[in-house]
Amino acid sequence: MTLIETMAGVPEGSRLSQALNARAEILQLSEAAHDAVLLPRESGGLSHGLRAALAARMCRHVGDETLTAHYESYLAHSSDLDLAALARPGGLRGDPAHDAMARHTDLLTLSPREATRQDIAALKAAGVSEADIVRLSELAAFVNYQLRVLAGLRLLKEVQAR
Amino acid sequence: MSEVVHSFTATIPTWSPYVKPVELASATTEQLAAMKVTPSNKGVSPYVLTLAHDPESLAVRSPLFNLIMYGKDGLSPAERELGALSASVVNRCIYCAAVHASRFISYSGRNDVVEKIFADERDATLEARPQALFNFAAKLSTTPIEASADDARALGEAGLSELEQLDLVLSAAIFGWANRLMHTLGEPVARPEAL
Numbered sequence: 197m198t199l200i201e202t203m204a205g206v207p208e209g210s211r212l213s214q215a216l217n218a219r220a221e222i223l224q225l226s227e228a229a230h231d232a233v234l235l236p237r238e239s240g241g242l243s244h245g246l247r248a249a250l251a252a253r254m255c256r257h258v259g260d261e262t263l264t265a266h267y268e269s270y271l272a273h274s275s276d277l278d279l280a281a282l283a284r285p286g287g288l289r290g291d292p293a294h295d296a297m298a299r300h301t302d303l304l305t306l307s308p309r310e311a312t313r314q315d316i317a318a319l320k321a322a323g324v325s326e327a328d329i330v331r332l333s334e335l336a337a338f339v340n341y342q343l344r345v346l347a348g349l350r351l352l353k354e355v356q357a358r
Numbered sequence: 359m360s361e362v363v364h365s366f367t368a369t370i371p372t373w374s375p376y377v378k379p380v381e382l383a384s385a386t387t388e389q390l391a392a393m394k395v396t397p398s399n400k401g402v403s404p405y406v407l408t409l410a411h412d413p414e415s416l417a418v419r420s421p422l423f424n425l426i427m428y429g430k431d432g433l434s435p436a437e438r439e440l441g442a443l444s445a446s447v448v449n450r451c452i453y454c455a456a457v458h459a460s461r462f463i464s465y466s467g468r469n470d471v472v473e474k475i476f477a478d479e480r481d482a483t484l485e486a487r488p489q490a491l492f493n494f495a496a497k498l499s500t501t502p503i504e505a506s507a508d509d510a511r512a513l514g515e516a517g518l519s520e521l522e523q524l525d526l527v528l529s530a531a532i533f534g535w536a537n538r539l540m541h542t543l544g545e546p547v548a549r550p551e552a553l
Binding site: 211212214215216218219221222225226228229232233236237238240257258259303304305306307308309311313315316317326327329330331333334336337338340341342343344345347348349351352354355356 | 376377378408409411412414415417418419421422425426429431432448449450451498499501502503505506507509510511513514519520521523524525526527528530531532534535536537538539541542543545
């Protein structure tokens with residue numbers, strides 16, 4: 197069972213569960229996407245620990261405790277324990293590149309519509325490479341996708357149960 | 359002179375990145391594979407060349423996107439486009455909104471729905487079924503997520519099956535992803551012939 201299915205907890209045999217089975221390939225690719233952004237082979241300037249910390253930060257912004265706990269467990273298993281501050285909204289650690297990435301993560305989660313060219317310029321000025329800007333954007337975009345698939349599924353489940 | 363597009367439109371602009379895209383000539387084997395570059399297919403957009411900086415993500419997201427938007431059964435192609443459009447309006451991704459408004463119109467012939475959404479955005483008043491889809495998809499796209507059980511219940515009342523409801527969740531959510539790339543990594547620029 198994929199992470200999204202485990203966390204959504206849709207009862208087996210329900211019509212929603214049958215719908216999920218019909219979309220099994222999408223769920224598997226969503227799992228592969230999770231692995232590609234959280235545990236990539238080539239992590240660039242975003243260590244697996246940093247990715248987990250930022251993912252937990254985004255989940256806290258949206259208030260998803262289950263998914264926050266998932267990413268906190270990834271962070272706890274990484275060797276980058278000094279990144280813990282970045283896992284909390286508002287938390288910074290004094291490293292210009294990491295702090296700029298945390299701020300950009302906040303922007304992409306809370307108000308992506310406000311993003312402009314200057315936000316990318318700020319990342320570059322903090323020493324974040326072009327490739328790392330794309331890696332960070334994919335991470336933030338994926339986690340926001342995953343949060344919405346889960347939130348949507350929970351709502352459909354709640355309505356169906358009644 | 360290129361002109362940045364700031365208003366919603368169903369006329370598809372081009373897209374200009376804020377970061378330097380990967381150069382095709384120096385792309386790695388993994389980047390070429392993620393971009394689906396083959397000897398017979400060398401046309402790659404600036405958007406895909408930009409995303410090629412992270413080939414592991416790109417290689418997975420492309421097939422995921424295609425299955426969600428163009429997979430068989432379930433929600434109609436037009437209504438998947440409506441889900442995509444709803445998210446793109448909330449996130450103000452002008453480029454995504456243009457592409458998917460245009461596709462919605464070609465599938466459904468309903469320019470009027472797009473005109474209402476572009477004019478009134480979140481306050482657009484539509485017929486019962488598109489209204490239920492639009493409300494749910496838009497409210498799933500906000501942070502914090504505003505969608506409620508009432509919004510979900512309205513989907514069933516509008517006649518959507520469980521599979522159609524799931525497809526709407528997926529089409530709105532995948533644009534929570536796409537908008538966060540397209541709108542934040544570059545900007546829409548009017549095509550020369552549209553000026």
